Amino acid sequence: MSACAMPQHARPDVDLTARCACGVVSIAVKGPIHAMFMCSCEDCQRASGTGHATVALASPGDVTITGPTRSFARPANSGALLTRWFCPECGTPLYARSSRAPEALMLPVGLFGAKTTWYVPNQLIFARSHRDWDVMPEGLRMHSTYRNEGGH
Ligand SMILES: [Zn+2]
Numbered sequence: 454m455s456a457c458a459m460p461q462h463a464r465p466d467v468d469l470t471a472r473c474a475c476g477v478v479s480i481a482v483k484g485p486i487h488a489m490f491m492c493s494c495e496d497c498q499r500a501s502g503t504g505h506a507t508v509a510l511a512s513p514g515d516v517t518i519t520g521p522t523r524s525f526a527r528p529a530n531s532g533a534l535l536t537r538w539f540c541p542e543c544g545t546p547l548y549a550r551s552s553r554a555p556e557a558l559m560l561p562v563g564l565f566g567a568k569t570t571w572y573v574p575n576q577l578i579f580a581r582s583h584r585d586w587d588v589m590p591e592g593l594r595m596h597s598t599y600r601n602e603g604g605h
Pocket residue numbers: 473474475476477478540541542543544545
């Protein structure tokens with residue numbers, strides 16, 4: 454399972470809609486996904502309650518949010534400001550954005566449920582805080598902190 458075996462998945466075009474858990478907020482994404490990765494930084498672990506976040510990067514102009522949102526911003530380890538948006542009623546994570554890469558929205562892939570067969574993450578960033586119980590695919594590329602671009 455090397456990344457080279459699946460180049461057709463590198464930048465899939467998607468046409469997705471999803472709702473938060475309570476239904477107040479809907480999100481639509483239509484356009485290319487620029488990168489797919491997972492992040493096991495401690496901030497993602499705290500925000501998700503799991504071992505890693507599943508992230509797909511999309512252009513802000515390709516993402517439409519309908520309904521009220523709230524956000525929370527905090528400095529990431531890099532010094533960049535990481536802002537996470539969520540439903541003010543039920544807390545479902547909707548997207549995140551880093552001042553380090555403002556041209557990309559980070560979408561939490563699980564929000565889109567079964568419509569995510571296109572998602573083939575090819576690396577784990579912030580592997581330095583990866584937990585042994587969070588089992589990763591064999592051969593996944595791991596970066597101690599950031600990869601070259603697109604992370605937070
Ligand atoms: Zn909600």
